[in-house]
Amino acid sequence: xxxxxxxxxxxxxxxxxxxxxxxxxxxxxxxxxxxxxxxxxxxxxxxxxxxxxxxxxxxxxxxxxxxxxxxxxxxxxxxxxxxxxxxxxxxxxxxxxxxxxxxxxxxxxxxxxxxxxxxxxxxxxxxxxxxxxxxxxxxxxxxxxxxxxxxxxxxxxxxxxxxxxxxxxxxxxxxxxxxxxxxxxxxxxxxxxxxxxxxxxxxxxxxxxxxxxxxxxxxxxxxxxxxxxxxxxxxxxxxxxx
Numbered sequence: 001x002x003x004x005x006x007x008x009x010x011x012x013x014x015x016x017x018x019x020x021x022x023x024x025x026x027x028x029x030x031x032x033x034x035x036x037x038x039x040x041x042x043x044x045x046x047x048x049x050x051x052x053x054x055x056x057x058x059x060x061x062x063x064x065x066x067x068x069x070x071x072x073x074x075x076x077x078x079x080x081x082x083x084x085x086x087x088x089x090x091x092x093x094x095x096x097x098x099x100x101x102x103x104x105x106x107x108x109x110x111x112x113x114x115x116x117x118x119x120x121x122x123x124x125x126x127x128x129x130x131x132x133x134x135x136x137x138x139x140x141x142x143x144x145x146x147x148x149x150x151x152x153x154x155x156x157x158x159x160x161x162x163x164x165x166x167x168x169x170x171x172x173x174x175x176x177x178x179x180x181x182x183x184x185x186x187x188x189x190x191x192x193x194x195x196x197x198x199x200x201x202x203x204x205x206x207x208x209x210x211x212x213x214x215x216x217x218x219x220x221x222x223x224x225x226x227x228x229x230x231x232x233x234x235x236x237x238x239x240x241x242x
Contacts (some may be wrong), residue, residue: 001026001067001068001170002026002028002066002067002068003019003026003027003028003029003066003067003068003069003070004028004029004031004062004066004068004069004070004085004086005019005027005029005030005031005069005070005072006031006032006069006070006071006072006074006078007030007031007032007038007070007072007073007074008032008033008038008072008073008074008075009073009075010073010155011072011073011093011155011158011159012032012038012072012073012074013037013038013041014159015070015072015073015093015159015162016030016038016041016042016072017041018159018162018163018166019166020041020045020047023166024045027047028048028066029047029048029049029050029062029066030042030047030048030049031049031050031051031053031058032049032051033051033052033075034051034052035051036051039051054079055076055077055078055079055081055082056079056081056082058082059079059081059082059084059085060081062082062085065085065086065087066085066086066087067086067087067088068086068087068088068089068090068091068169068173069082069083069085069086069089069090069091069124070090070091071090071091071092071093071124072093072162073093073158074092077128078090078124080126083124088170088173089123089124090123090124091121091122091123091124091134091169091173092121092122092123092124092129092131093119093120093121093158093161093162094106094119094120094121094122094129095107095119095151095154095155095158096110096115096117096118096119096120096129096154097115097116097117097118097119097120097136097138097139098120098122098129098133098136098179098184099130099179099180099181099183099184099185100113100115100116100117100183100184100185101113101115101184101185101186101187102128102129102130102181102184102185102186102187103128103129103186103187103188103189104187104188104189104191104192105187105189105191105192106150106154107147107148107150107151107154107215107218108147108192108195108196108215108216109185109187109215110141110150110215111145111146111147111150111211111212111214111215112195112208112211112212112215113185114211115185116138117138117139117140117141117150117153117154118136118137118138118139118154118157119136119137119139119154119157119158119161120133120134120135120136120161121133121134121135121136121161121162121165122134122176122179123173123176128186129186130179130181131176131179132176132177132178132179133176133177133178133179134165134169134172134173134176135161135164135165135172136161137157137160137161137164139153139154139157141153142241143210143239143241144239144240144241145214146214146215146217146218146237146239147214147215147216147217147218147221148217148218148219151218196212196216196222196223196224196225197224197225197226198212198213198224198225198226198235199226200226200227200228210237210239212224213235213236213237214237214239216235216236217236217237217238222234223235223236224236
């Protein structure tokens, strides 16, 4: 199998490590976002690579066809002409239990909406995170979890799911299951700021308020917020099991 891999970040790097070590002959080309660790690995192993190119330009520059495209934590939506460059299309890794929490900020909305959580490998179609499910892994969580812990759990589980699926990937692609999008949810990144505001005059169920605060608790990132006396305040929360 000849793969076109679009990889970024920690997950993309680990996926490339796995394929280079175990399925080197499958790798046709690795695309990444900058002169980063992934690119250096590709160059060190003499794998064809390119960086910081739009999917439209990439589709124009590719000569011939690949068997399968892999989006390994890829941060951008790719164009249809690039999808068509792969005989079996593209697969994508998404850090939620699809069809729940398609789109952005899956860790926040999982807690706010009290949805089941997990990671998914799915086919790429013309929608966003809406393609047929190839493989999934559910991840349990409890009251001690927050936006950061769900992010870390999904990051590690996504790598494991890819490794567990890869040896039977073609069969699983052929038997992929359509999503029931009516059961799930979708969110844009633009929704996060307004959804994180605590209205001091509103009445909240205790459970909902705690979920909101822990959903935005992530080291190095803004928390929930409220306004009072002309000032803006930020709120995060720590929960421990006794």
